Amino acid sequence: MRQKPFIIVRGGGDLATGTIHRLWAAGFPVLVLETEHPAAIRRQVAVCEAVYEGSATVEGMEAVLIKDTAEAKKVIDTGKVPLIVDPDGASITALKPEVVVDAILAKKNLGTNRSMAPLTVGLGPGFTAGVDVDIVIETMRGHNLGRIIREGSAIPNTGIPGNIGGYTAERVIHAGAEGILYNVHKIGDIVEQGEEIAYIADEKENRRYSVTATIPGIIRGLIRDGYPVTKGFKIADIDPRKSELSNCFTISDKARCIAGSVLEVVCAFGSNILS
Incomplete structure (x- = not known):
């Protein structure tokens, strides 16, 4: 019997991590491809943090940064998930995986193709x-979340975040200026509306722009301290449910739903090539 299909996942953000975790838990060998400077907001549940820290652990799964594809198998054999900086997908050509999952969530195709x-x-x-x-x-919250589409496309991006605790766009914070973002609070902190959670330093104009909480709640996501941002860049996410602290450190319901659909597709594919 052949081994389980080797899978390469493009992207290591929080939604991608849900899929990576599900595939890893099901015993599939997985390699993650990331950019040089990931900008995840929900950093506590995003394996892309390994790019900065060397490793990242999410719900018992450890992702380890590697510098060469030759290291991938060794890391997989230890029960961990290798992650390499490879935004262009050169590793795909070199390693010839059976499955490629594009989980970049860029709202557009950045180069993935059926070949x-x-x-x-x-x-x-x-x-x-x-x-x-x-x-x-499908990744849009609602009745069709996680639907497997074999012909056609997912629902176009509306630009409106999903409803959590009665809030949609209000719970997501974007940079009001260009500069370097410095955190005042951290993920998991409870904040009140109007409270400063970070600030942006515009070193060119020697100005400081305050980033304040748009609603009361828990800081569920906050971009890395010292990250360069542009005006309009997504930098934070607040969960209005103050009692849901643990949600900041666990894979979301949305990510798990999407992951289940990916696993279903991969298992169906695997059963065909393994038979």
Whole structure:
């Protein structure tokens, strides 16, 4: 019997991490590809933090930064998930995986195509099943979240975050200026509306821009301290449910739903090639 299909996942943000964790837990060998400077907000549940820290652990799964694809198998054999900086996907050509999952969630296709692997899966809008990928997974909250699309595309991005505790756009904070962001609070802190959670230093104009909480709640996501941001860049996420502190450190319901659909597709594919 052949081994389980080798899977490469493009992207290591929080939603991607849900899929990576599910595949890892099911025993699939997985390699993660990331950019040089990931900008995850929900950093406590995003394996892309390994780019900065050398490793990142999410719900018992440890992702380890590697410098060369030759290290991937060794890391996988230890029960961990290798992660390499490879935004262009050169590792895909070198390693020839059976499955490629594009979990970048860029709302557009950044280069994934069906020639990359026998099975290609795209998460969210920007892909067309049967054209640039084989399968698309719906990522919009609601009745169709996690739906497996074999023909056509996911719902286009509305720009409106999902409703949590009665709040949508209000719970997501964007940079009001360009500069370097410095954190005043940390993920998991309870804040009140109007309270400063970070500030942006514009070193060119020697100005300081305060970043304040738009609603009361728990800081669920906050970009890395010292990260350079542009005006309008997403920098924080507040959960109005103050009693849900543990949610800051665990994979979300949305990520788990999407992950389940990816696993279903991969298992169906695997059963065919393993038979």
